[in-house]
Amino acid sequence: MPHAVLDTLRTEWEQLDKQHTMEDLYARQRRYFGRFDKLLDQATAGPTWLRNPAIANVAAEALHYYDDYGYFLVCYCIMPNHVHLVVTLPDAAPPLLRTLQSIKSYSASKSNALLGRAGQFWQRESYDHIIRDAGEMERIISYVLENPVKARLTDDWQLWPYTYWHEL
Known part of the structure; x- marks a missing residue:
């Protein structure tokens, strides 16, 4: 997986607002890792x-x-x-x-x-x-x-x- 993509995703994850409810965080986490899944699911990345x-x-x-x-x-x-x-x-x-x-x-x-x-x-x-x-x-x-x-x-x-x- 290209390092720029990983760095961008990691930065977004680190910036999650801790004030959100657990359900909000869970939904954001699913979206965040969903972006990884799309890259990985191609079975060619990395x-x-x-x-x-x-x-x-x-x-x-x-x-x-x-x-x-x-x-x-x-x-x-x-x-x-x-x-x-x-x-x-x-x-x-x-x-x-x-x-x-x-x-x-x-x-x-x-x-x-x-x-x-x-x-x-x-x-x-x-x-x-x-x-x-x-x-x-x-x-x-x-x-x-x-x-x-x-x-x-x-x-x-x-x-x-x-x-x-x-x-x-």
Whole structure:
């Protein structure tokens, strides 16, 4: 993703007025990250290392590793340039931020080794969102699973090799 776009989006996010209600902030957050999604959904912006099956498999392995411990894995979609993940958290789960840091650290190290490179692999930021109800959960699962169709990588999400869905 071009740095100028990221800098502009980051500046807009930092300028959010803290006087707004939680619903106002939530709506602004959705619009803010929606702009990222539009860029990412093209599956061409930024590094596309996850297009490599070996790298995508590293990411999938890392996501499954924490299932039933750090979270309950609902679904994911590994796109060429980003990953969508939907989880539910058990009561005794460690903080999700810590689990995601572990996933990113492990998968970055292993992926960089496979690519013969060093340095940052994942973006530092991630967008996490609390799903408020069953209707929203259904909408988000559909969004995640349909992502490769939307990006015209496949005609059917079930044919995309890097989607996973554990029906609730």
